[in-house]
Amino acid sequence: MNESVSRPTAADAAELLARVRARRPRVHCLMNSVVQKFTADGITAVGAIPSMTSSLDEIADFVARADVLTVNLGTLDAERRHVIRIAVDMANAGGKPWILDPVHCDYSPGRLAFARDLIALGPTVVRGNRAEMALIGEVRASLAIETGPVDHLSDGSVQVTVENGHVWMAGVTGTGCLSGGVIAAFLAVEGNALKAAAAALATTGVAAELAAPEARGPGSFGIAFLDTLASLSADDLLKHARIRHATA
Template sequence: MTVALAPVDADVAARLLERVRTRRPRVHCLMNTVVQKFVADGVTAVGGIPSMTSSEEEVAVFVRRADSLTVNLGTLDAARRAAIGVAASVAVAAGKPWIVDPVHCDYSPARLAFARELSMLGPAAVRGNAAEMMALGLRAGLEGGPAVVITTGPVDRLLSATRSLRVENGHPLMAGVTGTGCLAGAVIAAFLAVEPDAQLAAAAALATTGVAAERAAPGARGPASFGIAFLDVLATLSPDDLLTHARIHDDRA
């Protein structure tokens, strides 16, 4: 018997943004050191409450207090690897949703092996660019693997075991600001905290950051002013903005 899937559209994104704003989920971000402030500001702007510690001695406590977790492999050293292992174990044991961002796993065999190990611990989502996701070679919905596999780019593609979605929002200036992709992972984590369907949550989150980028770009003079405008728009973005501008498509439709 085939189970009918609910449609995924701008209305879903609008409702989930409103839910994030209302619930203000705590998101623990094991983020690369280059973009920590930008990501913390972005999570706050969208309506979440970020925490950022990567101390192995403290991370378990912070993850237990959080509603979701985002793991980013951008600046990976022995101490951060150990903290990530602790955080992932706590999230799995506590049943908290979490996402893996396998930054540059296509560059390093050791990083690729670690990314694969994390991806088979049952995260809600794994999100990366085309090269990273090709290197990982993941399939959504397999036992132990992620519920949704997300490949971001000019068009974001989100694959689950039952559905393929596309999010077509965004702007080329996003590529000129270090951390927009990392922030997208953290925003997905915020949406995962309020929506159990990982694919719906991720699509709504990517539409949110994409629409914010589109609205911020016209007034920007370059990447620096765009980064500031992007955060400003993200903080003021309304569900009505998503109803009007979000472009989410189901490939089966």
């Protein structure tokens, strides 16, 4: 394995953020209804173009125009499951990357079973918190990410940690979902999923660190986080990104 290719660095993060801003990829999100605007604002802030419809009649048209797909399992019902399967099949057929966010699969056995069905379809990335990823179990043939105070990324052979972020992220509903959308934007411009995801998580994590001193609590933190995502510079990433490596 060529380490210089597979092991992401702060310089990679800076280069990939610039690439997202230059190419402006389209990110289609099957996003839970709670955080649609916050996620769309975050995707826009890094320079990508979000879309959000989850209607059965239109999903094919929107996925066809997208460069990457985010599947977030909030508010699942039978029709939404059907829409997700159509979207995933289209992404796979078109060779487009997609990310699965099995949010709250630890609350509902049905949601967990559906998450496992989707993982069998080969997502580029699965991202969850510790409780969710523990239930998901082994994720084969894709990149697994456990986010938390430290984010753990593993593609089966290489393990990477991203140690950026701020405790206030947990006080704002949707920061995890937003980071899933930002990972998707980076996947659209970089074929190495480990490098793309590490760069995206360094971007959101450093933005959170720079936002915290501007904020007085979770309300103003969520706003400052969007501001810093939009203004984050290459120097900010080179100076603050903490991406570490360990062979599995």
